[in-house]
Amino acid sequence: MPRKAKELSAAEVRRIAHPGTGGNHNVAVGGVDGLQLQVTRTGARSWLLRVTIKGRRRELGLGPYPDVTLAQARDRARAIKQVIWEGGDPLADRRQLTFAEAMERTLEARTAEFRSEKHRKQWRATLDTYAIPILGDMGVAEIDVRDVLRVLEPIWATKTETASRLRGRIEAVLSWATVAGHRKGDNPARWRGNLDAVLPKPGKVAKVKHYPSLALDDAPAWFADLRGREGMATRALEFAALTAARSGEVRGATWRELDLEAGLWIIPAERMKARKEHRVPLTAEAVALLKALPRMQGSAFIFPAARGGPLSDMALSAAMRRIHEARDGGYLDPRSGRPAVPHGLRSTFRDWTAERTDYERDMAELALAHTVGSTVERAYRRSDMIEKRRAMMAAWGRFLKGEAGAKVIHMEAAR
Incomplete structure (x- = not known):
């Protein structure tokens, strides 16, 4: 016994x-x-x-x-x-669980992982749009690679980024079903050693989405037009230009993230695309902009909307559109001929570092909060070059104000 x-x-x-x-x-x-x-x-x-x-x-x-x-x-x-x-036979009962039901249970189990309600809705919407019509009524134990391919193949070449995310979400639902005892065996939505044998790598088929950006020669005139306008969205757009930060990072910024004495903006990991804390050096112009802003009582946001919440993405886009409308023809991307958008300011900054300065590529990438180097290189990199980046952002600010039209040579290179 x-x-x-x-x-x-x-x-x-x-x-x-x-x-x-x-x-x-x-x-x-x-x-x-x-x-x-x-x-x-x-x-x-x-x-x-x-x-x-x-x-x-x-x-x-x-x-x-x-x-x-x-x-x-x-x-x-x-x-x-x-x-x-x-x-x-409890196993026989379990095998009746459908993919749609498993999706709901997975969403419940993963609630804490979602950055926001918007992220949760996006996660669900992708599955609702593409996976549920095909897999929704199927028992999770019955789904195999052929079924997953029926979902992915129609959009793999045309909507590659969406399809890649969809594959990961199907994999997550089926992983939950396996752990919960509703299916056995390998996950048919797994990429490595599975779908990578029948689908081309996303990087080989994905078309890189370029946001329309300002031409370098137009940037000072655009910045002058911007600074001559009023409004919270306009100031948020100006701050985004000075810091080369993403629109969402600026719109969600709170006063607690700032150290104006040290000239630092510290964005917590949960608000960053790479899920890693990011330090942004603030130039004198950026600090002056922040100090001049009115503070809304009861709101933690630096750039609040009328009711105290964060500005919407459309608010910055509308501010940019008004600048275009006031100028004959607007400010157009030199490559696509389309009007520049707020996110394109980051591309303009990157073009400036590459074409008008001799600043290191890695320093520019760090300023944009991009992942730099291999895993090993990142493990050995202890510095985020904050003071060097401060000098670079000051030079960028001078360029935007039309004070530095010539090629920038920073002091280390000059010596």
Whole structure:
């Protein structure tokens, strides 16, 4: 007669960790025979129930920990054992879960990962538009590579970025279904060693989206037009130009992120595209702009909308459009001939560093908060070149004001 496992407390379960060697580490938690916490070498933890169904030993996933608590896992385990005792097959019942239902459960489980409600809606909308019409009514256990390809192939070449994100989201739904015990085997939406054998790499087919930017020779005139206008959206656009920051980073900026004495704007990781904290050196012009701004009582935002929330993306676009309308023909991108947009200011800055200065490429990329270098190089890079970037941004500000039309040679190069 096998000895019953000790009934562990929630605190004891919380302390269970992988020993560092071997494969998955399974620990019986007691309370229900066969209930275990499975810990992978990466630290991922989930519930597993080992049972005998009609003479066959089976393993059932009960969900990820800590999303599913110890008490909930024991309740689920008892319910499954009751079904078995009554002669039922819990696995047969589970296989009826559809992709649409699994998507809803995945969204619930991943709520904490979404940066905002907008991000959650985007995640769902992609699946609703492309995956649900094909996979929605299918049982998750039935979906294979051919089904995933039916979703992806029609848009892989024409909407590559969307298709690539969609593939990752389908993979996430099917991964949840596997961990929760609703399907077995490999994930048919996995890229490496799977779909990469039948679909071209996204980078080979994706068309790079270039935002219309200002011509370098037009930038000083545009900046003068901008500074001659009033309005919160106009000041936000001016700040975006001086800092080469993304529109969303500027619109979501709060006073707590600023250190005006040190001339620093520190954007927290959760607001950055790369999910890494970014330090922006503020020039004298940027600091003066900020100090002159009125502060709205009850709002934390530097550039608030009328009701105190952040400005919308359309507000900056509208401010840019008004500048175009006031100038015959507007300010056009020299490559596409289209009117420049707020995000295109970053391209103008990058063109300036490449064509009118001798600043290092990496320094310009750091200013734009782009990932620079290989994984190894990033591991050894300890500095974000903040003071060198401060001098570069000051030179950029002078260029925008029309004070530095000639090629910039910074002091280190001159020496």
